[in-house]
Every structure is written in C-alpha cells, then in structure tokens.
Amino acid sequence: MKKGLKIAIIGSGSTYTPELIEGFINKKDSLPVKELFLMDIEERKLNIVGGLCERMIKAAGLACNVVLTTDLTASLDKADFVLAQIRVGKLPARVLDERIPLKYDLIGQETNGIGGFFKGMRTIPAIMEIVQKMEELCPNAWLINFSNPSGMIAEAVLNHSKIKMMGLCNVPINMIDSLKKRLSIPEAEVEYVGLNHLSWITSIKYHGIDYLQKAIKEGINSEAMKNIPASGFTVDLIKTIGAIPSSYLEYYYFKDQKLAKAKEVEKCRAEVCMEIEEQLLDIYSNSELHVKPELLSKRGGSRYSEVALNLVDAIYNDKNDIQVVNVLNKGAISFMNDNDAVEVCAVIGKDGAKPIKTHFKNEHIKEYMLMMKAYEKHAVVAALTGDEDEAIRALMINPLVFDYKKLYPCYQELKEVHKAHLPQFFKKEK
Numbered sequence: 005m006k007k008g009l010k011i012a013i014i015g016s017g018s019t020y021t022p023e024l025i026e027g028f029i030n031k032k033d034s035l036p037v038k039e040l041f042l043m044d045i046e047e048r049k050l051n052i053v054g055g056l057c058e059r060m061i062k063a064a065g066l067a068c069n070v071v072l073t074t075d076l077t078a079s080l081d082k083a084d085f086v087l088a089q090i091r092v093g094k095l096p097a098r099v100l101d102e103r104i105p106l107k108y109d110l111i112g113q114e115t116n117g118i119g120g121f122f123k124g125m126r127t128i129p130a131i132m133e134i135v136q137k138m139e140e141l142c143p144n145a146w147l148i149n150f151s152n153p154s155g156m157i158a159e160a161v162l163n164h165s166k167i168k169m170m171g172l173c174n175v176p177i178n179m180i181d182s183l184k185k186r187l188s189i190p191e192a193e194v195e196y197v198g199l200n201h202l203s204w205i206t207s208i209k210y211h212g213i214d215y216l217q218k219a220i221k222e223g224i225n226s227e228a229m230k231n232i233p234a235s236g237f238t239v240d241l242i243k244t245i246g247a248i249p250s251s252y253l254e255y256y257y258f259k260d261q262k263l264a265k266a267k268e269v270e271k272c273r274a275e276v277c278m279e280i281e282e283q284l285l286d287i288y289s290n291s292e293l294h295v296k297p298e299l300l301s302k303r304g305g306s307r308y309s310e311v312a313l314n315l316v317d318a319i320y321n322d323k324n325d326i327q328v329v330n331v332l333n334k335g336a337i338s339f340m341n342d343n344d345a346v347e348v349c350a351v352i353g354k355d356g357a358k359p360i361k362t363h364f365k366n367e368h369i370k371e372y373m374l375m376m377k378a379y380e381k382h383a384v385v386a387a388l389t390g391d392e393d394e395a396i397r398a399l400m401i402n403p404l405v406f407d408y409k410k411l412y413p414c415y416q417e418l419k420e421v422h423k424a425h426l427p428q429f430f431k432k433e434k
Contacts (some may be wrong), residue, residue, distance in 0.1 A: 008038030009320070014081040014134060015051030015090040015151070016042035016072075019284040020308055022296040024087065025057045026312035029064040034317055041071045043079040046094075049285065050074065056288040063294040073155070076134070080141040085316050088134060088149045092126040093425045095281065098274035102422050108414040109124075111263050114273070115153040115194060115201050117257045118411060121383055122418050124156045126425040129156050129258050130386035135165045139321060146319055146356075148172060148312055155200025158330040158345040160384045169364070170357055171330030173200055174308045176347065179226040181326070183208060183248060184382035186224050187215055196328050197337060197362050200347050202256075202376050204247035205348035206364035219248060226250060235261070246366050256372075256403060326350070331357045338362075339370050344377050357408065375401060390428030 011028075013021060021042070028037055042057060044050040054072040057127055070183035073079060080086060091098070101119030105112035112119040131151065132198070138145055149157055158171035180194045183205060190213065202373035208215040224240030226248055237249060241257065247256075255262050266272070271279075280299065287297050318325050329350050333340045336348050336359035350357035385391060399405040399415060417433040419429055 008036055009084045010039040010041070010082060011085050011316075012041040012043060012083040012086065013087045013089070014043050014076070014079065015088060017044035017046045017053050018089050018091070019049075019281050019288070019300065020089060021053050022056055022060060022288070023300060023309035025309075026296045028068075029060065029066065029327065031313050031317055032064070032066055034321055035068075035313070037068050039067070039069050039071070039361050039406065041073060041078060041083070043073050044170070045074055047074060052285050052288050053112040056290075058294070059210050059291075059294040076137060077141065080134070080137050080145075081168055083138075083142040083145045083321050086134070086138060086142070086145050086147045086209070087312060087316075088131060088147060088151050090127065090130060090134075090151045092123075092229060095278045095424065097126065097422060097425065098123070098277070100418065102272040102274050104418055104421065105414055106263075106267055108410045109263065110407075110410055110414055111255060111259065112272070113255060113266075113404075116252065118414055118418065119394075120153050121399060121402070121405075122422055123384060124153045124383055125387050125429075126422060127153070128157055128160045128233065128384065129149055129428060132159060132164065132388070135161055135167050135169075138167050139165065143167070144172070145400075146316075148315055150174075150308055150312060153200065153348060155202075155330050155345055156380050156383060156387075158200070159380050162332050162345055163343055163384075165390065168356055171200065171345070171347075172308075172311050172315065173330070173347065174311055175201065176328035177250065177307055177311050179203075179205065179248075179250055181191065182221065183225050187219060189215060194349070195350055195362055195364060196347070197364060197373075198250070198347050199345075199373060199376055199380070201250070201252040202372065203252075203347055204245070204249045204366075204369055206247045206362070206366060206369070216247070220246070224248065224404060234383035245368055247364070247369060253279060259404060287393060315352060319354060319356065323355040324351050324353040327352050327357075329357050331359055331373045334359050336361055337373070340373065340377065345380075346373075350413060375403070388432060390426075392429065395429075 042054045058070050100113035105118050111117040127224045150172040154171040154173050161169045183189050184192050192208050192210040220242050223242050230308040330347050333344045333346045334342050348359050349358045379398050379401040382394050386395035399411045405411045
C-alpha cells in the first residue's frame with residue numbers, strides 16, 4: 005500500500021466529524037494520512053465543522069493536506085478509505101420520521117419501525133450513488149459506513165456492488181465493554197450476534213468459563229445508549245431471552261411503553277439533536293477552539309470514531325484483530341444465508357472481515373433474526389426500485405408496524421412529505 009493515505013469523509017458537516025479527526029490524531033503513528041477530503045453538500049456546516057477540523061490537525065502537528073469541498077468526485081478520486089456518515093434530508097427529515105407515525109399509534113424512531121424504514125428509503129439510493137462513483141474513481145478503496153440504518157445499507161451495498169465495504173455501529177463496543185466492566189473480566193471473549201440494532205450477547209468466556217449464565221441470573225444489562233430513553237431489562241426477561249439484549253431491543257420487547265413515552269415527551273429526539281447541533285456549531289465557530297468539545301458526548305454518537313478508526317487501522321496495518329462489523333454472513337450464523345448482512349465478531353485484516361463462526365443455540369434469537377432479515381430484504385428491494393408493494397410487504401413483517409390499517413396511511417403520508425428525497429417512488433410523475 006502506498007505510503008500516504010487519502011481519506012474521504014462524506015458528510016463532513018456532521019457535528020460528529022471532530023471525533024473522527026481526534027481518532028486520526030490519536031492514531032497518527034499507525035495511519036499516515038496525507039490527504040483528508042472533508043466533503044458535504046451543505047456549505048455552512050462544512051465550513052464551521054471543517055474549520056475546527058483544520059485547527060485540530062494543525063494543533064496536533066499532522067503533516068496532512070485538508071480539503072473542504074462539496075465535490076464528491078474530487079473527494080473519491082484515488083481515495084484509499086471512504087467514510088460515509090450521511091443524513092439525507094438532515095435532521096428535519098428525522099423529525100418527520102419520529103413525529104408522523106405517532107398520529108397512527110406507531111413508533112417513530114431513527115432506525116426502527118416505519119421511521120427507520122423511511123430513513124433507509126432515503127439513504128440507500130444516496131449511498132449507492134457514492135458506491136457507483138467509487139467503482140469508477142477508487143475501485144480498490146474501502147467504504148466504511150456508519151450512516152443509518154447501517155445494517156440495511158450493508159445489505160444493499162454488499163449484494164449490489166463490487167466495492168469492499170463494512171458497516172459500523174457504536175452499540176457493540178459500548179455494550180461489550182460495559183458488560184466486561186460489570187463482570188470485572190476485561191479480557192473476556194464475547195460472542196455478539198444479530199442484525200444492526202437487533203443484537204444480543206450470547207457468550208462471555210474467560211479462561212474457559214462462560215459467564216453468560218452468571219450475567220443472566222444477576223439480570224445484568226449492558227449500558228444503554230445515550231440516545232435511547234432506556235428503562236432496562238428485568239431479571240425474568242433476560243432469563244426468558246437466554247441472552248443479553250442490546251438496549252434497542254426495548255423497542256420490540258416494550259413496544260407499547262415506548263410508544264406511550266414517545267407521545268408524552270414535548271420534544272422528540274430529533275428536535276433535541278437539532279438544539280444540541282446548533283449549540284455545537286456555535287462552539288465550533290470559535291476560532292480559538294482546536295479540540296473536540298465535551299458537549300459532543302451528549303449527541304449520542306459515543307465512540308463512533310474509535311470504532312471507525314480501529315477498523316481503518318486494522319485493515320491498513322493487517323492487524324487481524326477482532327471487531328464487530330456488519331458484513332455478509334458467510335456461514336458465521338448457521339441459520340442465516342451466506343449473503344445476509346449480519347452484525348457479528350470478525351477478524352479484521354488487509355483482506356477485510358472474516359466472520360467468526362458462532363456456536364450459540366437460541367430459538368428466540370433465530371426467529372427474531374429471520375423475521376427482521378425478511379423485513380430488510382423487502383425494504384432494500386423497495387429502496388432500490390421504488391416498488392411500493394415491496395415497501396408494504398416489508399412493513400407488514402416488521403413487528404413495530406404490522407397493522408395494515410395503520411401502516412398504509414402512515415406510509416402514504418411519510419412518502420409524500422419525503423417526496424424530494426424519494427425519486428424512486430415518483431418515477432411516473434416525471
């Protein structure tokens with residue numbers, strides 16, 4: 005591999021970007037980044053966030069050429085790694101995803117239910133446009149995606165392009181580390197299985213002993229993500245499940261409670277994020293600031309940069325260490341198809357991810373994963389083709405939606421309000 009790396013961050017106007025830059029600075033000895041292209045379509049945010057990023061790199065003494073640009077082609081040209089963190093329609097679109105479903109007694113959430121479905125419908129075509137340009141401009145580059153819904157995007161890209169790609173999420177690292185801490189076994193080997201935002205820990209081994217049953221008996225929960233209003237799982241529920249669920253499973257196990265809570269709050273999560281984002285942009289605008297501010301931790305993306313940069317580091321330096329990624333199953337989980345995108349532990353090196361074969365036996369997890377993978381498969385077809393029947397089929401499978409009498413009018417309203425970002429569903433009107 006060449007000596008100097010070119011990294012393109014697509015969606016650099018995101019207020020998360022300084023955390024990524026901090027990651028590059030922390031890994032400057034192992035990742036020789038010579039060119040950093042910060043690309044976004046919104047110039048205001050790009051200039052504010054990009055300005056802070058430039059100051060951070062200068063203060064750290066990195067010999068790196070930083071380019072702020074709205075030009076996707078220039079960003080991708082001869083890139084070694086492409087990091088994607090896009091949000092089509094930005095936070096106002098997320099507000100609609102969260103607010104409108106409540107009118108129909110459906111949960112509105114960024115990645116789950118019908119709100120998450122529409123985020124997928126907007127995002128997958130945009131990611132596929134990036135991928136098609138990568139095939140032309142940097143066919144050997146790695147795409148590291150942490151745009152949501154990460155698992156559904158991985159399902160689309162890995163089955164519909166030749167680009168090398170992995171999907172990421174910060175839930176696994178936070179979940180695994182919090183459980184190791186609570187059990188006081190930091191060196192434990194953890195088996196993590198599922199789909200993105202539908203995942204469980206099924207084994208916690210240390211010196212040949214599996215501590216999973218101890219964790220189950222004690223009702224140990226993993227640490228909840230800051231962006232989820234979590235109530236935690238009871239001892240009895242964890243015992244029934246037979247594994248430690250991620251906090252996102254609260255949307256499935258406590259659906260009615262989550263819906264009631266969403267209806268009670270004055271501001272939805274997207275509206276809170278908009279306020280935090282504006283505060284951050286105001287802080288970032290300070291020309292004296294050259295470090296990541298503490299307020300960023302409240303935005304909900306804790307440790308994204310660590311996860312992303314660990315992955316880049318492992319690929320570039322052929323580390324062959326174990327990380328949790330969204331990749332094709334390839335036999336890792338026996339009951340899933342080889343071409344199903346799953347979220348599992350994998351050995352990461354220069355050739356990418358080698359999923360580690362799982363050994364758990366849990367019918368509940370199997371049944372949930374098969375159901376939600378069927379949902380994702382239909383949803384991806386809908387996103388790529390604009391097939392409305394496929395969209396409705398997907399939503400009728402999703403347990404957070406199910407009810408046709410609720411989902412159909414909600415689907416039609418969301419489709420209409422997001423019309424500008426859903427050209428695949430409005431081809432006939434052209």
